[in-house]
Amino acid sequence: xxxxxxxxxxxxxxxxxxxxxxxxxxxxxxxxxxxxxxxxxxxxxxxxxxxxxxxxxxxxxxxxxxxxxxxxxxxxxxxxxxxxxxxxxxxxxxxxxxxxxxxxxxxxxxxxxxxxxxxxxxxxxxxxxxxxxxxxxxxxxxxxxxxxxxxxxxxxxxxxxxxxxxxxxxxxxxxxxxxxxxxxxxxxxxxxxxxxxxxxxxxxxxxxxxxxxxxxxxxxxxxxxxxxxxxxxxxxxxxxxxxxxxxxxxxxxxxxxxxxxxxxxxxxxxxxxxxxxxxxxxxxxxxxxxxxxxxxxxxxxxxxxxxxxxxxxxxxxxxxxxxxxxxxxxxxxxxxxxxxxxxxxxxxxxxxxxxxxxxxxxxxxxxxxxxxxxxxxxxxxxxxxxxxxxxxxxxxxxxxxxxxxxxxxxxxxxxxxxxxxxxxxxxxxxxxxxxxxxxxxxxxxxxxxxxxxxxxxxxxxxxxxxxxxxxxxxxxxxxxxxxxxxxxxxxxxxxxxxxxxxxxxxxxxxxxxxxxxxxxxxxxxxxxxxxxxxxxx
Amino acid sequence: xxxxxxxxxxxxxxxxxxxxxxxxxxxxxxxxxxxxxxxxxxxxxxxxxxxxxxxxxxxxxxxxxxxxxxxxxxxxxxxxxxxxxxxxxxxxxxxxxxxxxxxxxxxxxxxxxxxxxxxxxxxxxxxxxxxxxxxxxxxxxxxxxxxxxxxxxxxxxxxx
Numbered sequence: 284x285x286x287x288x289x290x291x292x293x294x295x296x297x298x299x300x301x302x303x304x305x306x307x308x309x310x311x312x313x314x315x316x317x318x319x320x321x322x323x324x325x326x327x328x329x330x331x332x333x334x335x336x337x338x339x340x341x342x343x344x345x346x347x348x349x350x351x352x353x354x355x356x357x358x359x360x361x362x363x364x365x366x367x368x369x370x371x372x373x374x375x376x377x378x379x380x381x382x383x384x385x386x387x388x389x390x391x392x393x394x395x396x397x398x399x400x401x402x403x404x405x406x407x408x409x410x411x412x413x414x415x416x417x418x419x420x421x422x423x424x425x426x427x428x429x430x431x432x433x434x435x436x437x438x439x440x441x442x443x444x445x446x447x448x449x450x451x452x453x454x455x456x457x458x459x460x461x462x463x464x465x466x467x468x469x470x471x472x473x474x475x476x477x478x479x480x481x482x483x484x485x486x487x488x489x490x491x492x493x494x495x496x497x498x499x500x501x502x503x504x505x506x507x508x509x510x511x512x513x514x515x516x517x518x519x520x521x522x523x524x525x526x527x528x529x530x531x532x533x534x535x536x537x538x539x540x541x542x543x544x545x546x547x548x549x550x551x552x553x554x555x556x557x558x559x560x561x562x563x564x565x566x567x568x569x570x571x572x573x574x575x576x577x578x579x580x581x582x583x584x585x586x587x588x589x590x591x592x593x594x595x596x597x598x599x600x601x602x603x604x605x606x607x608x609x610x611x612x613x614x615x616x617x618x619x620x621x622x623x624x625x626x627x628x629x630x631x632x633x634x635x636x637x638x639x640x641x642x643x644x645x646x647x648x649x650x651x652x653x654x655x656x657x658x659x660x661x662x663x664x665x666x667x668x669x670x671x672x673x674x675x676x677x678x679x680x681x682x683x684x685x686x687x688x689x690x691x692x693x694x695x696x697x698x699x700x701x702x703x704x705x706x707x708x709x710x711x712x713x714x715x716x717x718x719x720x721x722x723x724x725x726x727x728x729x730x731x732x733x734x735x736x737x738x739x740x741x742x743x744x745x746x747x748x749x750x751x752x753x754x755x756x757x758x759x760x761x762x763x764x765x766x767x768x769x770x771x772x773x774x775x776x777x778x779x780x781x782x783x784x785x786x787x788x789x790x791x792x793x794x795x796x797x798x799x800x801x802x803x804x805x806x807x808x809x810x811x812x813x814x815x816x817x818x819x820x
Numbered sequence: 821x822x823x824x825x826x827x828x829x830x831x832x833x834x835x836x837x838x839x840x841x842x843x844x845x846x847x848x849x850x851x852x853x854x855x856x857x858x859x860x861x862x863x864x865x866x867x868x869x870x871x872x873x874x875x876x877x878x879x880x881x882x883x884x885x886x887x888x889x890x891x892x893x894x895x896x897x898x899x900x901x902x903x904x905x906x907x908x909x910x911x912x913x914x915x916x917x918x919x920x921x922x923x924x925x926x927x928x929x930x931x932x933x934x935x936x937x938x939x940x941x942x943x944x945x946x947x948x949x950x951x952x953x954x955x956x957x958x959x960x961x962x963x964x965x966x967x968x969x970x971x972x973x974x975x976x977x978x979x980x
Binding site: 628759760761762763764765766767770778780781782785786787795796799800803808809810812813814815816817 | 821822823824826896898900901903909910911912913914915916917920944945946947948949951
């Protein structure tokens, strides 16, 4: 990534483009919002210093904020040449950010409620660099221009790298016309395109079915979202000096709680919590995933668009896509649902690799998730293949680890009771044993691996079960880890390292006698020279 | 089928290096326990027991760990791959193809300089895959880096 400072003033030709002037309505509003604490400070300072004579401080502050936004609009220009994307900003400190077009790995188009009101969208160009300052952000462009820009950037990048990169054959050679793709994210109710569409049309791989909203309460993010809103709400109430006890209905409610038996309070509390989590998680699901569509462009890109208030359209080049993760946490599994994430090179700099940009399907019925995964991978076998179990030693290890945790808890409870803690503490501690047994059984059931087509498939976990389907070509090394106990039972954790997604995809507790042939089959040749016949063969 | 050990051992001086490197932590622990003993002169029983156990444990660790490590830590460079083995209680073997190597670093910390050692880190495009060879003889490390630089120079592509 190159950041070229200074002023290369050769670019005053008409291919330099400006951001939308309507952005002048977005930025001051948002920046005024951010500046409110400072402005309040100014007002208070103005009052305090000279008894109202400094009243003009606050309006001046507002003016400065607005002037800065205008200045920023006037000095920000961008240009896209066949080789590069260039962004120039700054008045006093001119800065030019240059990104080679073939490094563009993702283009995100997001539009907040304010943006949408004005018909604008923000374009973020991801380059896959781990340096957070290296991405380009164009805030904001008119919607049509943003969508066009996205198509243009991705196709240029595909064309630019077609000559150098042969890693994934796209069905098209670089052609010179830029397709008139309707902005996938914004043509909300576009026609469902048949699979055999003309070469330049997008194919729809998945679309949100409103009935999927029923899975929302079974997602962890739904529960966490509810907790976050509750926490925020209580903090807000605290800060405004609002005391719940002062409000009539709440006071009456508290009085009611005090008069009724404890078990009823707990029951009512649980029901209320359940309702709250359900409502909030459904709200969260609708907000993030409404209008979800997954499209494939024949030039080799996947487009994900979603969102109710803030819309977000992400494009991922298929040659950067190294596989798919099918995630089925316990709760989602209980209602036969799963979600899909992409294993992509170059999107990890956005923090969590399983959220945000690499989402390929929100929580949806398991069958749908499987079908969509097969469509994305262009191969149903990694999804359908039966996994090889890891055997009795791996099963023993699951139980040993799980029960060890339970016994630690029981020991802690015993020590606590000896030291004078109430006796009922023993009950929850003992209850952990059956839970541990069930968890171990499920964890063992999840454990498995396979080679299917050109993919390495590995699955593990119970509370957060995940089936990783990683293209063998994306594997760039092996780590074979054996703890003391693993060595005693001839198990190993075989980790495929890759530049994509989580960077590591592990086959956990696999017998060494299976691990080595597996690694050798997935990536023929690499291990070969280090393999020798076993002593017992 | 099994994976054989990498061909080369590291420098024998690494045993002393690993021993010396582990000493400060134990000194810190023992200092804390001594302070405990000093601050409770009335009931010295428990602190003294703990102190004695810690000394025994530290001695065992300082004697066993470096020698065990020396038997485990190995490396090998072939025409197509780098292969390392490290650890003691927990052991790990890492293999990366030469064609995917991105950087080769060599580093000498103050302690390593004292024992005329160096470590070499080979990174790939994966954040999960650095191969680190500790306790190499300085000349061996330089030779290894030169060889790696030479062989990685031939491969092309962005190694992802």
